[in-house]
Amino acid sequence: MKKIKVALIGMGNCAKSLVEGVQYYNENPGDDVGLMYPSIGGYTAHDIEFVCGFDVDVRKVNKPFAEALRALPNCAMHHVEAITTGEKHSSIVKDAFVYAGPTLDGVASYMNDFPEEVSFRTGSASALTSQEVVAVLKKHHVDVLVNYLPVGSEEATRFYLDAAIVAGVHFINCIPTLISTHDAMRVEQRFIDAGLTIVGSDMRSAWGASRLSEVLQGAMLDSGLQVTQHIQMNMAAGSTQGQENIRTGRTANTDFLNMAKPERLQSKHVSKENVLKGQNTVRDASTAGMTLYAGPSLTVQQKPGGRYVGSDNKIANLDIVAYGFAGARYEFSARLSVQDSPNSGGVVVSAIRFCKVASELGIVGYLRGASAWTQKTPPVQMTTSDAKFECDALARRELTNMTRGQLKENRPIAEALPYSIQGNVLDYV
Numbered sequence: 001m002k003k004i005k006v007a008l009i010g011m012g013n014c015a016k017s018l019v020e021g022v023q024y025y026n027e028n029p030g031d032d033v034g035l036m037y038p039s040i041g042g043y044t045a046h047d048i049e050f051v052c053g054f055d056v057d058v059r060k061v062n063k064p065f066a067e068a069l070r071a072l073p074n075c076a077m078h079h080v081e082a083i084t085t086g087e088k089h090s091s092i093v094k095d096a097f098v099y100a101g102p103t104l105d106g107v108a109s110y111m112n113d114f115p116e117e118v119s120f121r122t123g124s125a126s127a128l129t130s131q132e133v134v135a136v137l138k139k140h141h142v143d144v145l146v147n148y149l150p151v152g153s154e155e156a157t158r159f160y161l162d163a164a165i166v167a168g169v170h171f172i173n174c175i176p177t178l179i180s181t182h183d184a185m186r187v188e189q190r191f192i193d194a195g196l197t198i199v200g201s202d203m204r205s206a207w208g209a210s211r212l213s214e215v216l217q218g219a220m221l222d223s224g225l226q227v228t229q230h231i232q233m234n235m236a237a238g239s240t241q242g243q244e245n246i247r248t249g250r251t252a253n254t255d256f257l258n259m260a261k262p263e264r265l266q267s268k269h270v271s272k273e274n275v276l277k278g279q280n281t282v283r284d285a286s287t288a289g290m291t292l293y294a295g296p297s298l299t300v301q302q303k304p305g306g307r308y309v310g311s312d313n314k315i316a317n318l319d320i321v322a323y324g325f326a327g328a329r330y331e332f333s334a335r336l337s338v339q340d341s342p343n344s345g346g347v348v349v350s351a352i353r354f355c356k357v358a359s360e361l362g363i364v365g366y367l368r369g370a371s372a373w374t375q376k377t378p379p380v381q382m383t384t385s386d387a388k389f390e391c392d393a394l395a396r397r398e399l400t401n402m403t404r405g406q407l408k409e410n411r412p413i414a415e416a417l418p419y420s421i422q423g424n425v426l427d428y429v
């Protein structure tokens with residue numbers, strides 16, 4: 001089987017975790033803990049290789065790929081001692097390089113107000129044009145382009161999305177852009193016409209707050225309860241078990257810092273709440289009058305001078321109220337503490353292989369099952385078990401009623417495919 005060649009937009013913490021994670025699995029071939037799908041249509045994590053990246057930070061652009069991933073302000077835990085390139089267990093090909101892309105709306109205006117150890121720093125490197133990005137993608141024979149830009153990067157996402165379509169590259173949109181039904185339909189038709197697949201939008205973690213909220217919300221509704229309140233508060237802060245050697249406090253990673261001000265976090269907030277509302281939508285359960293809140297809620301900043309590596313911790317607090325049999329009240333609260341970025345590696349390592357296998361089967365457009373399983377705002381929300389059913393079928397290289405309707409030979413029309421239709425930007429109908 002040929003390797004799946006992957007390019008990354010945004011060489012931040014999620015990029016670091018994914019690339020180091022694949023090297024980790026290469027170095028430990030007997031270990032498949034953390035991989036939801038050890039094999040997807042015959043492709044394993046070992047079949048993924050990273051060929052190039054795009055960024056804007058002066059410490060990352062025009063640098064070797066591995067060097068950029070270990071540069072500040074990245075602070076995610078190390079999964080391997082050293083990131084290697086072009087060697088037996090490497091996940092990065094020899095001479096992989098980080099190109100300077102255009103900044104557009106990628107960097108929040110207030111980033112310069114924070115110390116450079118925890119924030120972005122852009123410089124004067126001359127940026128590639130759209131045609132040059134297309135040429136780079138073609139030169140490296142990229143199969144899949146993964147979007148890891150900061151939340152709020154609407155323009156920058158469209159820039160790379162356009163380049164992917166022209167270059168004939170599958171796209172994984174890990175951030176909350178293109179989350180309106182209208183946007184998704186428009187984009188899907190372009191991918192269908194180009195014979196490409198897309199997964200999106202806004203990745204969820206393998207076992208993060210979104211999965212936990214989704215499963216709890218779905219299970220309560222399936223048990224006949226009415227969920228009147230589901231609040232999911234997320235904090236970028238908190239000490240981490242197993243890394244007791246780090247004695248300084250904990251900082252917010254740049255993902256949270258980027259969302260410290262409301263101007264950048266709106267799309268994430270909507271997308272996180274879509275997870276909750278989506279579970280009502282697929283069961284025809286009204287959300288009218290309910291308190292369903294999910295958001296990046298608190299960014300705690302570490303005082304300069306601490307150790308940053310491994311400080312990528314995130315805590316979610318859940319508070320749920322429901323009513324059941326003959327008006328009986330239920331209350332549920334939970335706290336989940338995770339390493340934020342590695343948690344996302346666990347889904348992207350699957351999403352990449354879903355794109356490859358689906359395209360080999362002749363499927364085009366949004367991968368609905370893979371999007372519902374790996375993203376917060378998929379084109380169509382599904383129950384957890386339906387999403388898993390679709391992914392399991394793809395992993396066995398089997399078509400389902402859903403994917404059969406998306407075979408290239410049937411020339412699908414986006415508008416006729418299943419969608420969770422929004423009444424407005426905040427709510428599904």
Ligand SMILES: NC(=O)c1ccc[n+]([C@@H]2O[C@H](COP(=O)([O-])OP(=O)(O)OC[C@H]3O[C@@H](n4cnc5c(N)ncnc54)[C@H](O)[C@@H]3O)[C@@H](O)[C@H]2O)c1
Nearest residue numbers: 010011012013014055057103106149150151254255340344
């Ligand atoms: N578990 C998770 O960590 C998780 C879950 C869901 C979604 N996400 C989303 O994934 C995205 C990436 O998260 P992260 O933690 O890696 O973020 P990060 O802040 O660590 O990395 C973002 C990278 O993008 C670069 N960048 C900024 N503007 C750019 C531009 N115009 N072109 C190219 N590069 C640019 C930055 O320099 C930085 O290297 C975020 O949008 C985040 O919300 C993360």
